[in-house]
Amino acid sequence: MVGRLMRQPLVTRLPMEGSVSGMHKSPHRGSSVEFAEYREYVPGDDLRRLDWRVFARSDRFYMKEFEADTNLRCHLVLDCSASMNFTGENTNRLDFAKRMAASLAYLAIQQGDAAGLNCIGGAKPFEIPARRNPAHLQIILDALEAAKPKGETKLTDILHELAEKIRRRALVVVISDFFCDIDELLSCLQHLRFQKHDLAVFQLLDPMELEFQFPRPVRFDDLEGPDSLVTEPAMIRDRYLEEINGFLDRLQQGCHEFAADYRRVTLDQDLEKVLSDFLTERAKAMSVSPV
Amino acid sequence: MTFLQPEILWALPLVALPVIIHLLNRLRHRPRAWAAMQFLRAANRSSTSHAKIKQWLILLFRTLAVLALVLFVARPLAGGWIGWALSPAPDAILIVLDRSPSMESKTVGGSATKRELALARLSEAARQFGESSHLILIENALREPQQIAGASALAGLSTTRPSDAAADLPAMLQTAFQWLVDNQAGASEIWIASDLQGSNWLPNDERWQSLVAQFEALPQPVRFRLLAFNEAEEANASISLNELARQTRSNRPELDLSFDIRRSDSGEETVIPIAVNVDGGGSQVEATLDGQSLRWRQRVGVAPESRGGWGSATLPDDGNSTDNTAYFVYGSDSEYSAVVVSSDDANARFFRFAAASRKDGKFNPARQVSQNEAATTDWETDSLIVWQASLPKGETAARVRRFVEEGGSAFFFPLTADDSGSFEGFSWGELEAAEDDETFTIESWDESEGPLSKTEEGLRLPLNELEAIKRRSFLGGEAVLAAYEDGRTFLSRKTIGRGQIYFCGTLPSDEWSTLGDGFSLVPMLRRAMREGGRRLNRETMLECGRLNAVDRAKAWTSVDSPEPKNILSQAGVYRNGDRIIAVNRPESEDDRTVMDADSATALFGDLSMKLWEEARSREDRSQGEIWRLVLSAMLAFLLLEAFLILPDSRPRGTAKEAIKS
Numbered sequence: 010m011v012g013r014l015m016r017q018p019l020v021t022r023l024p025m026e027g028s029v030s031g032m033h034k035s036p037h038r039g040s041s042v043e044f045a046e047y048r049e050y051v052p053g054d055d056l057r058r059l060d061w062r063v064f065a066r067s068d069r070f071y072m073k074e075f076e077a078d079t080n081l082r083c084h085l086v087l088d089c090s091a092s093m094n095f096t097g098e099n100t101n102r103l104d105f106a107k108r109m110a111a112s113l114a115y116l117a118i119q120q121g122d123a124a125g126l127n128c129i130g131g132a133k134p135f136e137i138p139a140r141r142n143p144a145h146l147q148i149i150l151d152a153l154e155a156a157k158p159k160g161e162t163k164l165t166d167i168l169h170e171l172a173e174k175i176r177r178r179a180l181v182v183v184i185s186d187f188f189c190d191i192d193e194l195l196s197c198l199q200h201l202r203f204q205k206h207d208l209a210v211f212q213l214l215d216p217m218e219l220e221f222q223f224p225r226p227v228r229f230d231d232l233e234g235p236d237s238l239v240t241e242p243a244m245i246r247d248r249y250l251e252e253i254n255g256f257l258d259r260l261q262q263g264c265h266e267f268a269a270d271y272r273r274v275t276l277d278q279d280l281e282k283v284l285s286d287f288l289t290e291r292a293k294a295m296s297v298s299p300v
Numbered sequence: 301m302t303f304l305q306p307e308i309l310w311a312l313p314l315v316a317l318p319v320i321i322h323l324l325n326r327l328r329h330r331p332r333a334w335a336a337m338q339f340l341r342a343a344n345r346s347s348t349s350h351a352k353i354k355q356w357l358i359l360l361f362r363t364l365a366v367l368a369l370v371l372f373v374a375r376p377l378a379g380g381w382i383g384w385a386l387s388p389a390p391d392a393i394l395i396v397l398d399r400s401p402s403m404e405s406k407t408v409g410g411s412a413t414k415r416e417l418a419l420a421r422l423s424e425a426a427r428q429f430g431e432s433s434h435l436i437l438i439e440n441a442l443r444e445p446q447q448i449a450g451a452s453a454l455a456g457l458s459t460t461r462p463s464d465a466a467a468d469l470p471a472m473l474q475t476a477f478q479w480l481v482d483n484q485a486g487a488s489e490i491w492i493a494s495d496l497q498g499s500n501w502l503p504n505d506e507r508w509q510s511l512v513a514q515f516e517a518l519p520q521p522v523r524f525r526l527l528a529f530n531e532a533e534e535a536n537a538s539i540s541l542n543e544l545a546r547q548t549r550s551n552r553p554e555l556d557l558s559f560d561i562r563r564s565d566s567g568e569e570t571v572i573p574i575a576v577n578v579d580g581g582g583s584q585v586e587a588t589l590d591g592q593s594l595r596w597r598q599r600v601g602v603a604p605e606s607r608g609g610w611g612s613a614t615l616p617d618d619g620n621s622t623d624n625t626a627y628f629v630y631g632s633d634s635e636y637s638a639v640v641v642s643s644d645d646a647n648a649r650f651f652r653f654a655a656a657s658r659k660d661g662k663f664n665p666a667r668q669v670s671q672n673e674a675a676t677t678d679w680e681t682d683s684l685i686v687w688q689a690s691l692p693k694g695e696t697a698a699r700v701r702r703f704v705e706e707g708g709s710a711f712f713f714p715l716t717a718d719d720s721g722s723f724e725g726f727s728w729g730e731l732e733a734a735e736d737d738e739t740f741t742i743e744s745w746d747e748s749e750g751p752l753s754k755t756e757e758g759l760r761l762p763l764n765e766l767e768a769i770k771r772r773s774f775l776g777g778e779a780v781l782a783a784y785e786d787g788r789t790f791l792s793r794k795t796i797g798r799g800q801i802y803f804c805g806t807l808p809s810d811e812w813s814t815l816g817d818g819f820s821l822v823p824m825l826r827r828a829m830r831e832g833g834r835r836l837n838r839e840t841m842l843e844c845g846r847l848n849a850v851d852r853a854k855a856w857t858s859v860d861s862p863e864p865k866n867i868l869s870q871a872g873v874y875r876n877g878d879r880i881i882a883v884n885r886p887e888s889e890d891d892r893t894v895m896d897a898d899s900a901t902a903l904f905g906d907l908s909m910k911l912w913e914e915a916r917s918r919e920d921r922s923q924g925e926i927w928r929l930v931l932s933a934m935l936a937f938l939l940l941e942a943f944l945i946l947p948d949s950r951p952r953g954t955a956k957e958a959i960k961s
Contacts, residue, residue: 092335102335188336218336226329231337238337239329240344244351248343253336 047071081122081180082139084206085110085149086171087156088185090130091233094158095186097215100276106184106213107153108280113182114149116288118142126152129167129185130160139179161233162189168197172204180207187212191256195263208269209287212260215276219253221246304375304486304519311370318362354944361941368934375486376926377520389432390523391486394476395422397439397460398467398494401622401885402892405495405533413620414529415462418493419455421527421912425491426451434485438475440467440500441845441869445479462622464871464885465845467500470507477514480522486927489523491912496530496895499888503895503903512905524909526901530894534619537563537572538890541613541626542595544837545634545830546602553602555630559613561587561594562890576600578611595749597756607632610859610873610880623890627860627873627882629840635659636829636836638666638684641674644716650808650816651686651713654825671696679703683832684825688713688807691721691728705797707834711825712803714772724794726776726803739767740806740813742790745782750793751802751827752781752820763820768806768813777803791824798834843886844871851876 050059050070060073087110093103110126117124118141125139126149137145137152164185171181181201187194187210201208223242230237242249257273264271270291274283303309334340403415410417426435429451437446437454441463454460469492476490494500502508515522543558561572569590576583578600587596602609608631615624638655642648645668652665669677671689675696679685685703687710692700701724704710712726719728734740742763745752752761763782771784777792781802784790794801804824808816815821834841847867856874858865867874871883901909 095333095335186335188338215335223332226326228329228331229334229337229340230331232333232335233337236337237331238340238344239326240340241326241351241355244355245340245343248346249339252339252342256339 046074048074081117082175082177083113083117083122083124083180083182084127084139084171084175085113085124086127086129086168086181086183086185087153088130088162088164088183088187089128089134089156089158090160090162090164090185091158092162092186092188093130093213094232095215095218097217097276100215102186102213102215102276103156103158105274105276105280106211107156109184109211109213109274109284110182111150111153112280112284115146118146124149127167127171128152128156129164130158130162133157134167164189165193165197169200172197172200172206175204175206178205178207180209182209182211184211184213186214187260191259191263194260195267198263198269199267202267202269208264208267210264210269210271211283212257212271212273213276214273219275221249221253302377302519303371304377304484306374306519308370308374311373312367314370315363315367317366318359322359358941358944361937361944365934365937365941368930368937372927372930372934375484376930377487389429390489391520392434392436392480392483392488393426393429394436394438394445394479394488394490395426395454396469396472396476396490396492396494397422397437398469398472398492398497398500399439399441399460399463400467400497400500401462401464401620401889402495402497402500403467403529404462404622405536405620407529408532408534410534413462414495415460418527418529419460422491422493423451423454426454436476436479438472438479439463440472441465443468443472443475445475458866459869461869463844463869464622464883464889465869466843466886466889467494467497469494469501470505470511473511474507477511477518480518480520485520487521489525491525491527493527494529494900496528496897496900497889497891498893498895499886499891501895501900501903503899508903512903512907515907516905522907524904524907525912526897526909527912528897528900530897533564533892535563535565536619536623537561537589537615538620538623539574539613539615539626540623540887540890541628541841541884543830543833544628544630544841545833546630546632547634551604553604553606555600555602555611557598557600557613557628559596559598559626560887560890561589561596561615563589563592564619564892566592573616575614576611577614578602579606579609595753602630608880610882612860612873622871623885625871627871627884629873629880629882631840634833634836636683636833637664637681638686638825638829639677639679639682640666640668640686640688641671642668642686642688642713643670644688644807647688647713647807647809647812650818650821651688651825654808654818654822655684655686655829675699679708681836683708683835684829685710686713686825687711688715690715690719691723691726693721693723697723701796703835704799704801706838707798707832707836709799709828709832710801711828712801713807714774714805716807722776724776724796724801726774726792726794726801729773729775731770731772733770734768739769740771740784740786740788741768742766742782743785745791746779750781751824751831752791753827755823761820761823766814766820768815770812771806774803774805777801798838799832800828802828840881842881842883844869844883845886847883856881 047060047063048071050072054072058072058074060071063069063071087106089103093106095102114124114126121141123139123141124145126137128135133155135152137149164187168183175181198208198210221242226239226241228237228239261271261273272283272287397418399415403418404413406413429435435448435451437448437457437459438444439459442459446459448454448457473490479485480488538561540560541557542560543556545556547554547556555578569588571586571588574585574587574596576585576598579602585598587594600611608629610627610629612625612627617624635657637657640648640651640655642651648668652668655666656663657666658664666686674689674692685700685708687700691712700710714728718731721727745763747754747760752763754760771788773788774792776794777789778794780789780792782790788805790805792803806813806815808821810816845868852868854876856867856876859873859875859880861872865872865874867883871885873880873882897911901911
């Protein structure tokens with residue numbers, strides 16, 4: 010699957026700040042072959058980039074600027090709270106998330122970009138910094154394998170911390186069910202965007218959570234706490250759907266406002282298709298309207 | 301509210317079934333680990349009150365539906381306006397139709413018979429209920445409930461045509477009651493059409509009390525309406541056979557026929573032409589009727605070689621055409637015999653010789669049996685029992701009664717000793733002895749009919765010459781046939797079934813009276829023997845409607861008429877193989893004593909009984925069956941429940957559909 014995905018590179022929709030040359034746009038003008046713009050000479054500019062031909066024609070000094078390409082820092086943020094341990098008809102949500110994170114890390118490192126992993130919540134929260142080293146991939150994969158779901162979601166706190174911690178522009182991919190307070194969540198997503206990070210949000214949901222079809226009374230045991238609730242699902246289904254749809258709509262709307270790449274994924278979807286769509290659409294967006 | 305099937309109410313606890321199922325369902329919940337608890341809690345919080353109300357409503361409607369189902373099966377009845385509004389028509393209308401011969405009388409000035417008038421009015425009244433009520437006909441001849449298609453069909457039914465069977469109103473109402481019970485009918489009405497003839501209604505019959513009690517005990521309301529035709533009738537005369545005997549006199553076989561002719565008007569002396577038909581040969585004879593009734597005797601010769609045949613006597617057409625003919629069949633010479641139950645040989649000797657039989661030209665004294673032997677002795681071929689013993693009790697009394705009911709005669713004489721027993725209302729009293737040189741003499745006796753009537757030649761029995769030294773008083777009897785000078789009864793009679801019981805207060809021995817001279821005793825007993833001969837004809841001379849079950853099953857063809865007749869409901873002469881029988885209307889039908897409407901309605905006690913002419917009131921229709929209401933309520937509850945559990949029809953896609961879109 011990853012081999013097929015590699016045909017489509019993982020690109021960012023925003024210029025990245027990298028330490029080495031790469032395939033991603035940089036906010037800085039550099040010496041690549043891709044022309045960017047002309048601007049008037051100011052004292053102190055490098056005379057090597059003065060366009061003499063324009064000077065000859067117009068008797069003015071113009072600096073010829075080119076796009077600078079740099080590498081990508083991809084920070085994968087994986088929610089390992091207990092709610093990620095939900096298993097619907099087929100797939101466990103955390104397993105799905107792990108495979109998604111592993112695939113993205115592989116793609117990034119394979120194309121020479123740096124990949125890091127933040128595991129939020131879980132039995133042992135950890136943070137693996139973004140590195141380009143191919144050996145780093147194995148570290149990420151081992152960490153993913155060891156990640157166990159546990160505890161309440163502290164996603165918003167960690168995302169705020171990350172927003173501050175990641176100094177350079179990076180691609181931040183958050184994989185979670187986002188079952189937390191919507192206002193706080195939107196706040197931290199906004200924070201990330203404010204730091205000029207390219208933000209991709211994968212919300213993993215089970216069809217069961219979206220359809221809420223139960224023929225008989227059910228005792229719902231909270232995955233993140235000791236509470237349980239016995240109810241007749243048919244009686245509250247309408248209200249439940251209203252609540253969850255309202256939440257999803259607000260999240261989607263918020264991401265749209267902050268130009269975050271929001272992707273709602275159901276666990277019965279094919280992971281390859283999900284990632285393929287993700288990569289393709291990002292590439293398309295890049296070619297049509299580079300930011 | 302009352303119920304037609306209250307035992308179904310035992311199923312009322314079933315109304316808790318929906319609640320129990322609900323609770324069991326709640327207990328059977330499945331555990332489910334859930335992540336999206338925040339939405340679940342919010343949904344549960346916001347929809348709790350609404351969902352609970354909805355849930356309680358669903359439970360309520362389910363419970364009410366089960367309750368309505370139980371009530372529906374229990375068939376509730378409601379009174380007052382509800383009952384009237386919801387059950388305007390009775391579930392069943394049972395038409396009890398008296399089509400006995402007396403109903404063929406025409407009212408004064410009218411051209412239609414009472415039966416025809418009754419049918420017309422019943423049809424008219426039933427027409428408004430034809431669609432909504434079951435119409436059941438119960439008539440007197442067959443007495444079998446018959447469902448009829450509609451009011452218009454009533455007059456065309458063969459079972460509403462004239463019949464020669466008597467009506468037994470208590471039995472007909474018992475049939476109606478049984479139909480109501482068997483068919484579990486709802487609110488019903490019983491329409492009785494009758495001329496209130498006393499012999500049909502039997503107002504003193506004990507069955508009335510039990511009938512009223514039975515109808516009162518019915519859970520469903522039953523209302524009675526009486527269509528009475530007891531007004532004056534057109535002048536009418538009827539004829540019925542009293543006695544038939546074949547005797548050979550001077551080697552010429554003859555039929556001694558005795559008919560009773562009655563007429564309704566007590567007018568002047570009238571000569572009535574009577575057509576007598578024997579074996580198809582007819583003759584016209586005239587009888588002079590002076591007064592209301594006449595016992596008309598007629599002797600008719602028959603062919604010497606004839607071993608049996610049939611005949612009839614017919615009056616001219618009058619106000620009632622069904623009682624103008626009496627049919628008879630005859631066999632070989634009639635032979636009568638008697639049995640004397642006595643241990644008093646001195647007196648029994650007189651009885652044995654007085655009631656001797658004649659066989660093969662020789663006189664044979666009647667046989668004598670003791671009281672103990674009377675319980676088992678065979679008196680199948682006898683027509684008279686002379687009883688001079690303690691009054692019969694127990695099974696013996698039942699045997700004697702059966703003997704009389706079949707048409708036999710029973711003559712009771714006193715014992716020399718006191719007897720404290722009683723039989724059929726008779727009981728012996730004190731022994732009285734005449735004072736010295738004095739005797740008890742008979743002053744008056746019935747010479748018109750009975751055992752002391754005049755001879756065929758018109759001669760009086762010499763009863764005035766009878767002298768009694770001793771006599772025993774007695775109580776009981778319906779008619780005093782002879783009385784002493786001091787007014788004490790000498791001879792009394794009671795009719796039971798087709799036969800008679802006689803009680804005579806003295807004995808033929810010399811210590812008691814001169815009865816042993818024979819001038820009175822012999823004709824008295826011989827006439828009783830002959831009268832009792834009816835018993836011997838019980839197999840060939842039947843009352844219409846009294847055919848036994850075995851004979852009912854046989855195929856009978858009419859002999860007296862070329863038209864086919866129904867032996868169960870029509871008088872006539874019928875043949876089945878070699879057997880020939882005569883069927884006549886019951887004698888009781890000629891007794892035109894009628895009751896007044898108030899007396900008839902009083903028989904129904906506290907039951908709802910109204911005369912036809914009385915207007916229907918709301919009260920009449922109270923206690924109607926309201927199963928339709930209950931059924932509608934049940935359906936409404938089920939519909940409401942279904943509406944509540946319907947999924948919301950508003951277009952609300954799931955979140956998953958939103959993703960796909």
